Amino acid sequence: MDATDLPPGLDGNLVEFVKGGCEFEWQSYTKTRFYTNAFVINGNKLLLGFKKRGFGANLYNGFGGKVEPGETSAQAAARELKEESGIDAPLEHAGVLIFLTEGTDWAFHIDVFSAHSHTGVPTETDEMRPEWFSLTEDSLNGNDDRLGISSSSDLPSIPYSKMWADDIYWLPHLVEGKKFRGRADMVKDGDQFIMRKFWFGAVC
Numbered sequence: 001m002d003a004t005d006l007p008p009g010l011d012g013n014l015v016e017f018v019k020g021g022c023e024f025e026w027q028s029y030t031k032t033r034f035y036t037n038a039f040v041i042n043g044n045k046l047l048l049g050f051k052k053r054g055f056g057a058n059l060y061n062g063f064g065g066k067v068e069p070g071e072t073s074a075q076a077a078a079r080e081l082k083e084e085s086g087i088d089a090p091l092e093h094a095g096v097l098i099f100l101t102e103g104t105d106w107a108f109h110i111d112v113f114s115a116h117s118h119t120g121v122p123t124e125t126d127e128m129r130p131e132w133f134s135l136t137e138d139s140l141n142g143n144d145d146r147l148g149i150s151s152s153s154d155l156p157s158i159p160y161s162k163m164w165a166d167d168i169y170w171l172p173h174l175v176e177g178k179k180f181r182g183r184a185d186m187v188k189d190g191d192q193f194i195m196r197k198f199w200f201g202a203v204c
């Protein structure tokens, strides 16, 4: 895809898999803040954390936070995973997400990581409560959550309605092992954020 067709902030040889909000302009920004987000898969189950406080409170997400000065994003991802869930995992880079929120002139740049094994027992912390979710096809693609039906496995279905609105567009690709990139410009709708304009794609 021609770089001029990509949302500002994304580059490379990317193939679009979904976009929306074409009637809106991309929000401009002058600063970028770097974050991480890590997802641990164990066979047919996915570890998410229920965020108990701070930005994104009361939503399920991967484990992550700010990249501190002097850290690489991989180091920050490993540190945040340990701090928030108590486990270590051989994280690999899976994707990059750029998010803007209405009224700010800075962008979140989130390096997303995944791992297929871990050591240690996921343990609740002040910030996050780790929980395992089912990775059956209907759970992963959001059918179970949309229809409000329970998972066909012993574990609950992925709770997309209690996650950031962008997650359903790229999480299935992460689980399939595809590298991805995306951007979403979010606006406030009551007490939650919704996507006004977005683009997600795979790395060729």
Ligand SMILES: COc1nc(N)nc2c1ncn2[C@H]1C[C@H](O)[C@@H](COP(=O)(O)OP(=O)(O)OP(=O)(O)O)O1
Binding pocket: 035, 036, 037, 054, 055, 056, 061, 062, 063, 064, 065, 066, 099, 108, 110, 127, 164, 165, 166, 167, 186, 193
């Ligand atoms: C806007 O859309 C988002 N979607 C997703 N899936 N994840 C997001 C979005 N915006 C932020 N995030 C992620 C990025 C980070 O993993 C966390 C936010 O990090 P946090 O504010 O908790 O950073 P910490 O360094 O842990 O903060 P404290 O030092 O205050 O604990 O959400």
